[in-house]
Amino acid sequence: MTVQLIKQTAEDADVTFAARVSTQGGEARFNEASDKDAGLINYLMRDRHGSPFEHTSMTFYIEAPIFVAREFFRHRVGWSYNEESGRYKELQPVFYIPGRDRKLVQVGKPGAYEFRTGTGAQYRTVQDNMSTLYEDSYYAYRGMLSEGIAREVARMVLPVGIYTSFYATCNARSLMHFLGLRTTDPESKFPSFPQREIEMVAEEMEKVFAGLMPVTYGAFQKNGRVAP
Amino acid sequence: MTVQLIKQTAEDADVTFAARVSTQGGEARFNEASDKDAGLINYLMRDRHGSPFEHTSMTFYIEAPIFVAREFFRHRVGWSYNEESGRYKELQPVFYIPGRDRKLVQVGKPGAYEFRTGTGAQYRTVQDNMSTLYEDSYYAYRGMLSEGIAREVARMVLPVGIYTSFYATCNARSLMHFLGLRTTDPESKFPSFPQREIEMVAEEMEKVFAGLMPVTYGAFQKNGRVAP
Amino acid sequence: MTVQLIKQTAEDADVTFAARVSTQGGEARFNEASDKDAGLINYLMRDRHGSPFEHTSMTFYIEAPIFVAREFFRHRVGWSYNEESGRYKELQPVFYIPGRDRKLVQVGKPGAYEFRTGTGAQYRTVQDNMSTLYEDSYYAYRGMLSEGIAREVARMVLPVGIYTSFYATCNARSLMHFLGLRTTDPESKFPSFPQREIEMVAEEMEKVFAGLMPVTYGAFQKNGRVAP
Amino acid sequence: MTVQLIKQTAEDADVTFAARVSTQGGEARFNEASDKDAGLINYLMRDRHGSPFEHTSMTFYIEAPIFVAREFFRHRVGWSYNEESGRYKELQPVFYIPGRDRKLVQVGKPGAYEFRTGTGAQYRTVQDNMSTLYEDSYYAYRGMLSEGIAREVARMVLPVGIYTSFYATCNARSLMHFLGLRTTDPESKFPSFPQREIEMVAEEMEKVFAGLMPVTYGAFQKNGRVAP
Numbered sequence: 001m002t003v004q005l006i007k008q009t010a011e012d013a014d015v016t017f018a019a020r021v022s023t024q025g026g027e028a029r030f031n032e033a034s035d036k037d038a039g040l041i042n043y044l045m046r047d048r049h050g051s052p053f054e055h056t057s058m059t060f061y062i063e064a065p066i067f068v069a070r071e072f073f074r075h076r077v078g079w080s081y082n083e084e085s086g087r088y089k090e091l092q093p094v095f096y097i098p099g100r101d102r103k104l105v106q107v108g109k110p111g112a113y114e115f116r117t118g119t120g121a122q123y124r125t126v127q128d129n130m131s132t133l134y135e136d137s138y139y140a141y142r143g144m145l146s147e148g149i150a151r152e153v154a155r156m157v158l159p160v161g162i163y164t165s166f167y168a169t170c171n172a173r174s175l176m177h178f179l180g181l182r183t184t185d186p187e188s189k190f191p192s193f194p195q196r197e198i199e200m201v202a203e204e205m206e207k208v209f210a211g212l213m214p215v216t217y218g219a220f221q222k223n224g225r226v227a228p
Numbered sequence: 229m230t231v232q233l234i235k236q237t238a239e240d241a242d243v244t245f246a247a248r249v250s251t252q253g254g255e256a257r258f259n260e261a262s263d264k265d266a267g268l269i270n271y272l273m274r275d276r277h278g279s280p281f282e283h284t285s286m287t288f289y290i291e292a293p294i295f296v297a298r299e300f301f302r303h304r305v306g307w308s309y310n311e312e313s314g315r316y317k318e319l320q321p322v323f324y325i326p327g328r329d330r331k332l333v334q335v336g337k338p339g340a341y342e343f344r345t346g347t348g349a350q351y352r353t354v355q356d357n358m359s360t361l362y363e364d365s366y367y368a369y370r371g372m373l374s375e376g377i378a379r380e381v382a383r384m385v386l387p388v389g390i391y392t393s394f395y396a397t398c399n400a401r402s403l404m405h406f407l408g409l410r411t412t413d414p415e416s417k418f419p420s421f422p423q424r425e426i427e428m429v430a431e432e433m434e435k436v437f438a439g440l441m442p443v444t445y446g447a448f449q450k451n452g453r454v455a456p
Numbered sequence: 457m458t459v460q461l462i463k464q465t466a467e468d469a470d471v472t473f474a475a476r477v478s479t480q481g482g483e484a485r486f487n488e489a490s491d492k493d494a495g496l497i498n499y500l501m502r503d504r505h506g507s508p509f510e511h512t513s514m515t516f517y518i519e520a521p522i523f524v525a526r527e528f529f530r531h532r533v534g535w536s537y538n539e540e541s542g543r544y545k546e547l548q549p550v551f552y553i554p555g556r557d558r559k560l561v562q563v564g565k566p567g568a569y570e571f572r573t574g575t576g577a578q579y580r581t582v583q584d585n586m587s588t589l590y591e592d593s594y595y596a597y598r599g600m601l602s603e604g605i606a607r608e609v610a611r612m613v614l615p616v617g618i619y620t621s622f623y624a625t626c627n628a629r630s631l632m633h634f635l636g637l638r639t640t641d642p643e644s645k646f647p648s649f650p651q652r653e654i655e656m657v658a659e660e661m662e663k664v665f666a667g668l669m670p671v672t673y674g675a676f677q678k679n680g681r682v683a684p
Numbered sequence: 685m686t687v688q689l690i691k692q693t694a695e696d697a698d699v700t701f702a703a704r705v706s707t708q709g710g711e712a713r714f715n716e717a718s719d720k721d722a723g724l725i726n727y728l729m730r731d732r733h734g735s736p737f738e739h740t741s742m743t744f745y746i747e748a749p750i751f752v753a754r755e756f757f758r759h760r761v762g763w764s765y766n767e768e769s770g771r772y773k774e775l776q777p778v779f780y781i782p783g784r785d786r787k788l789v790q791v792g793k794p795g796a797y798e799f800r801t802g803t804g805a806q807y808r809t810v811q812d813n814m815s816t817l818y819e820d821s822y823y824a825y826r827g828m829l830s831e832g833i834a835r836e837v838a839r840m841v842l843p844v845g846i847y848t849s850f851y852a853t854c855n856a857r858s859l860m861h862f863l864g865l866r867t868t869d870p871e872s873k874f875p876s877f878p879q880r881e882i883e884m885v886a887e888e889m890e891k892v893f894a895g896l897m898p899v900t901y902g903a904f905q906k907n908g909r910v911a912p
Contacts, residue, residue: 006701009693009741017690018766018851023566025768025776025849048637048646051530054764055853057693057741067314067384070294074507076304077533080738080855082702084709086295087423088338092709098381106378110316110479115378125375126382129368133385136364140357147353150334150343152423153326154354156295157361161384165709167702169739169855171764181504190504195315195380234473237465237513245462246538246623251794253540253548253621276865276874279758282536283625285465285513302735305761308510308627310474312481320481338707393481395474397511399536399625409732418732522754523770523840532760542751543879544794554837562834566772571834581831582838585824589841592820596813603809606790606799608879609782610810612751612845613817651771651836 001096001197002063002165003204005212010056010172012215016040018052038215045219050228053173053216054078060168060205065096067160068198071182078174083166086155090145094163095134097127102196113193134161172213176220176227179206189224229324229425230291230393231432233440238284238400240443244268246280266443273447278456281401281444282306288396288433293324295388296426299410306402311394314383318373322391323362325355330424341421362389400441404448404455407434417452457552457653458519458621459660466512466628468671472496475508494671501675506684509629509672510534516624516661521552523616524654527638534630539622542611546601550619551590553583558652569649590617628669632676632683635662645680685780685881686747686849687888694740694856696899700724703736722899729903734912737857737900738762744852744889749780751844752882755866762858767850770839774829778847779818781811786880797877818845856897860904860911863890873908 016037044052064072073081084091098104104118104126118126137157144154170178182194182202194202210217220227244265272280292300301309312319326332332346332354346354365385372382398406410422410430422430438445448455472493500508520528529537540547554560560574560582574582593613600610626634638650638658650658666673676683700721728736748756757765768775782788788802788810802810821841828838854862866878866886878886894901904911 007693007698009691009743014691014743021766021849021851022769023772025773046646047648051764051766055743055766055851057853057855059693059698059739065384066298066388070298070301073298073301074309076307079304080735081302082705082735082739085706088707089709096384102381104377104381106380118377122375122377125372126377129372130385133365133368137361137387140361144353144357147350149332149346149350149354150341152334153330153332156293156324156389157358157387159365159385159387160294165705167705167739169741171741171853190502192503235465235470237463237515242463242515249538249621249623250541251544253545274874275876279536279538283515283538283623285625285627287465287470287511308507310477310507310511313478316479317481393477395477395511397513397627399513418730420731521840522844526750526754526757529754529757530765532763535760537758552840558837560833560837562836569834574833578831578833581828582833585828586841589821589824593817593843596817600809600813603806605788605802605806605810608790609786609788612749612780613814613843615821615841615843616750617840 001068001201001204002061003201003208004061005208006059006061006167008058008212010058010212012037012041012213014055015044015052015172015216018055019044019049038218041215042219042222045216045223045228048228050173053176053228054171056172056213058170058175058208058212060208061165062168062201063163063165064201065161065197066164068195068201069164069166070160071195071198072168072201075174075178078171078177080169081166084164086158087152090151091141091155091158091162093138095130095159096161096163096197097130115196130161134159172209172216173227175205175209178202179209180225180227185225187221187225189226229296229429229432230289231429231436232289233436234287234289234395236286236440238286238440240265240269240441242283243272243280243400243444246283247272247277266446269443270447270450273444273451273456276456278401281404281456282399284400284441286398286403286436286440288436289393290396290429291391291393292429293389293425294392296423296429297392297394298388299423299426300396300429303402303406306399306405308397309394312392314386315380318379319369319383319386319390321366323358323387324389324391324425325358343424358389362387400437400444401455403433403437406430407437408453408455413453415449415453417454457524457657458517459657459664460517461664462515462517462623464514464668466514466668468493468497468669470511471500471508471628471672474511475500475505494674497671498675498678501672501679501684504684506629509632509684510627512628512669514626514631514664514668516664517621518624518657519619519621520657521617521653522620524651524657525620525622526616527651527654528624528657531630531634534627534633536625537622540620542614543608546607547597547611547614547618549590549594551586551615552617552619552653553586571652586617590615628665628672629683631661631665634658635665636681636683641681643677643681645682685752685885686745687885687892688745689892690743690745690851692742692896694742694896696721696725696897698739699728699736699856699900702739703728703733722902725899726903726906729900729907729912732912734857737860737912738855740856740897742854742859742892742896744892745849746852746885747847747849748885749845749881750848752879752885753848753850754844755879755882756852756885759858759862762855762861764853765850768848770842771836774835775825775839775842775846777818777822779814779843780845780847780881781814799880814845818843856893856900857911859889859893862886863893864909864911869909871905871909873910
C-alpha cells in the first residue's frame, strides 16, 4: 500500500491563531508561536473545541485495495475524494495478498473480535486461493474487454482485493477522527477494531500528521485519541 | 435490485412552511397548503433556495451490487448510511449479471460515452465469464472460511458484482442532487452519464420521491433537474 | 423562549434496525424490538458507532434571541435551518431580558468561567439599560422604515437581544452532539460552558429527545453524554 | 470591511491532477500543467463534476458587521469558522454605517427586490439614527460592564451593525457556491439577490480566487457562475 503526502497547509500555529480570534479578535494572527501554544492546544483538545483544528489541509495520494477504499470513503465530513475509475480506464492487475505477519484467524464476538496468527497451512490456503482467483478474474476481465465489452461491465468480475488509487484531502480534525476509528492504540480512550489493512494506511497517515503538527499530535495522544 | 422506502417524513408542505418562516415568521406553520404553494416551490427551485427542501427525511433499504454501492456512497452531504458488513457476517452468493437489455458496448470519449446493444455472442461472453468467475470466487471464499480464515480476509476474493444491502437516509435536497447526477433524462439542463445499474436504483427512488412530494418533483422537472 | 417539536421520525428501533444490517443483512428490519435492543444501543454509544443514530429526523420550531441563534447555527453537520429574515419582513419588538434567576456575574478565566448571582442593583442595571436601549433601537428602526429606508438597512440598529424564529432539523446523532456542547450536566465526561440562554433551549430539546428515544437517551446519559 | 487571504494551497493544477486520477490512475500527478488543462477544467465545470475542485484550501481573515457574519455562517458545507467571541472578550466600538453610494430604498417583491438610491434626507436619516443608536448601545454596554455584569449578558444590547472578526476556511468548490449566491453578476445563469454588504465581502474574495486559480475562475464565469 502507498500513502504519499502530496501537499499541505497544516501546522500547529494554524490552530492557535484560529483559537485566539475568539478571545483577542484579529490581532491574534500577528503573534508569534509561544510557550503558551502547547497549553492552548491541549486545552482545546481536552474540552473538545474542534473548530480551530479545521483551518488546515492535507492532500494524500493513496494506493490500496478496494475493500480498504470502501471503508475509507465512509468518512464523509471534512473529506474530499477523487478515485481511479473502472469506467474510464482499464484497471491494472495489482492485487492484495496478506503478508505472512497478517493474523488470519478471528475469535470472539462482533465488536470485540480478537485476531490470532494462522498456521502455515492456513496461510498457504489464503495465498493459493487468492492467487488463483485473482488471476482468473483478471483473465475473465481481459477476455470480456477483448470481445468489445465496456469496461464498466467487464469490471464486475474483479474482486475487492484489486488495488485502486485515490486522492484524499482532509483537515486535522477530520484526520484525527479517522485515526481514532481506524487504528488501535493503547492510549485510546475508546476501543476501535479496524480491519488491519485500513489500519496500515492510517498508520502511515498518522506519521505524516505527527511530523506536520507535533504539538497537536501530542495533545491528541495525551487526551485519549478522541478527536475534538 | 431492491429499493424499498422504509420510513419518511417528507411532503410538499414541509418545504413551504420552512420557506415562509423567512417572510412571515413563525405564524407560517399554521397555514394550510394553498394554491400559492406550487408557485412558491417553483420559485425556490428556480432561484436555487435549497434549504427549505432539507426539512424532510426518507430512509430507503437497498440491495445492489458493490460496484453500485461504491458510487452511491460517494454522496456525502445530506446522506446517512449503514451497510451489511463482510467483516461481521458471511456474505450470501447473490451476484449481478446484466440483463439481455443492458447495452454492453461503449463508444466515444470519457465524459461523453454512448452505449450500444451488444451482439448475442457478446451477451453470452458476459454471461459465461460472470457465471463462472462468480461461482469460482464464492467457492474460494467458502473454502477459506471452512479452513478457519477470518471473514474479513476471505472476502478479498469476492468480486464487486456481489450484492450488498444498506440503509440510506436523505432529504429532498440531497436526493434531488443524487437524481440529477445518477439518471439521464431529456429534461436535464446538465448532461449526466451514470452507469446504468445505479440509474436503475435511482429511477426507483425517483418514483418514490415523485409520489411523496409531487409538487416539488414537478418543479424539479420543470427547472431542468438541477437540485436547488 | 419557545421550543416546539413540529414533526419527527425518530424512535429507538430506527437505531437497531440500521445497526443490524451490518451483522444480519436486510432481514434485520423485520425484527421486533427486543430485550437485546438496549444492550445493542448501549454498545453503539460506548464504542462510538455513530452512523446508526442518523436514520432519524426531528424538526423543531424555535424562538430565541439572535445571540442564541448565532451560537446555534454554528452547528453545521446534520443540521438544516430556515430562519425569519430581517430583509424580507419587518421584525417585531420582542426582546430578551434575563430573568431574576439569571446569574449575572462571571468570575474565572476563559474556558472555566463560573457564574454568580448578581445583586439587586446589578439586576436593575441590566433591566434598565436593556429596556431603554431596546426601546430606543426599535424606535430608530421604525423611524427609518417610515422614511422609506429598506428593511435590510434599517435593521442594522437592532440589538442581538431581539427575538428571531427558525426551523431546525437534525438527527439523533447531531442532536446529541449539540446537547453535549450546549448543556452542563454532572454526568458529562467532557465539561462544557454554554451560555445559559442557549442551554435553556437545549434543555427543552433534550426533554423532547428523551421522550422520543428513551433507550438512546439513557445510553447517552450512561456514557458521559459524549455523542457517538 | 476587511478581507485578507491568510494562507492557501489552491492552484489550477490541483484540479487537474485530482480529475486525472479517474482516467489515468496515480501517474497523473507527475504531469506538468498543459494546454489541455483549461479544456479539462471547463469540461468539469460545465458537466458539474465538483469533487476535483475540493483539493484546495483558502483561509481568509474577515472583519464585517454581525449581520453579514450571520449570512456568511449559513454556508455549512466545505466551510470552517472561528469567530471573535462576545463572551470571551470585550467588543470594540466599531460599527457599520452605509456609505453614500449604498442604495437605501427597496422596491418590488421578496425574491425580486430592486434597490434605488436614497435622497439626501434619507441618507441623513440613516446616518443620524445609526450614529446615535450605536453610541447609546455601546454606552449601555460599557455601563453594564463597569457594574460588573458579565460580558455575555451586557452584549445583548449591541446591535447587529457592530463589527466582528473571523477566520473562514473553504475550498474552491465551496467558495464558488458562496460566490454564486452572494454576488450579482450579469454572467450568472441563476439570479441572486444578496444584501449589498455581504456582496462587498464576496467581491473581495472573488478577486483573491481569480488571482489564485485563473483558469478555474474563467471556467466559472464562462459557465454561468454555477458552482459545479
